[in-house]
Amino acid sequence: MRNGLKARLAEGGMIAAAWAELGNPDVAEILVRHGWRTIVIDGEHGRGELEDWVAVARAIEAAGGEVILRLPDGSDTMIKRALDRGFRSFIVPMVNTRAQAEAVVSSFRYPKRGRRGYAAPIVRGSDWGTRPDYAREEAHDELVLMLQCEHVDAVENLDEIASVPGIDLIFIGPNDLAASAGHLERMEHPEVQALLKRVEDTAARHGIGLATVRGGGRDWADLARLGYRLVAGVNDISMLIESARRSLAELEGSATGAAPEGY
Template sequence: MTNPIKSRLAKGGMIPAAWVELGYPDIAEILVRHGWPVLVVDGEHGRGDLEDWVAILRAAEHAGGEVILRLPDDSDTMIKRALDRGFRSFIVPMVNTPEQAARVASAFRYPSRGRRGYAAPIVRASDWGARPDYAREEAHEELCIMVQCEHVEAVENLDAIAAVEGIDMIFLGPNDLAASAGHLERMEHPEVQALLARIEETAARHGKPLATVRGAGRDWADLERLGYRIVVGINDVSLLIEGAGRARAELPDGTAPATVRRY
């Protein structure tokens, strides 16, 4: 079995994706059925816990989609449990040093490639033991691991982070990056734009694919031109806010919808 996201990445081009923040399987299924087959479940800032996210994973896969899980942290326990429950594509937040990146990469893989704890015959990831070669041959091949570069410290260390074996992609977080540089909610500030360019140059030099969110003054076409391979562009909360605002504006009193800051 292969990871469809890795297969799509191998074919080239940009993969658009949608955030799932509210933590409901029905929302995930609706998004997949209406043109968003790649979803990013936001375990860092969104609603729910691991079992909520597994329900989303099941709904998305049933509808023909695929899920990337942004973990709430980089703990071995969280990584191990998410792997066992069947996730195979991940974003790990706030990875600032090569030592942290190496520890993260090791946590995702069974020995001798890493230190993932063993329970392969009894977990969802192996189809409850129906895949006898899961631990030895398949598990590490299915993984797509992205570490999030979202702090000025990570930019300083990105050469070494990008060289860590087992890290597949760099996920650029422009909002937190801007904040770490003293420019909270000002992603278009020249200093922030220079940091983004520096990340893009470093990743290209290492042949490391990039992912990010739409924003920072750059839209879909800009990001595709810059070589980003995964771009998360919409989220369920904003879609609900915008839809509610448009519907309210159609009423006779003409109340204007609220302005939505895109994530």
């Protein structure tokens, strides 16, 4: 199997991932080289467009990492272009109804399984036509598809959404979910925690895996214990901010008691 992420998901356990927000191949490669094997390229809130993300993906894969692309939306055109450019693992944001879920799943698959437009012999996804079984089998077999549950409407409709064939994981967006319930930046509010529990219980009933971001009073160990299959817990911007602040604090608290003039 060419999709190492799908193979790892089949093995069980929790996969820890880092977000690539800056759209920079070197930054993403550094993350992989220093142990973050799975990188989520954030096409929804991060920097860049499709060709920037392809460049980042090439750097990740060359360093031995695995790539997930969070799309900016679930439009048919966006999905088709990302597939043609070689992405295999996806997060699709803001899917709130069964009809939306069905439309998204269909966009990822060639007929008769779906409605993906055909250009298999000339796209990067098929290694430029060198994989003769790409359109018939491999494109479907290698796909990892996560639909994002990040609104109270999605929670209400999750039984129907989770019953759509072809979804690998439900990805909970806890910040947006909290905001949709009137609790922006208060993920630990009891109402938000109750919504998270409802999502977890519904996914368990349907036998579908869960993914999320770290936060809301839940750390790596908590999410692993709850059975989450993928957790995106850190991002390049926050790492840079944290390091800059820590280094400045070390400078200001150095033994001399004063930072050099002009720092």
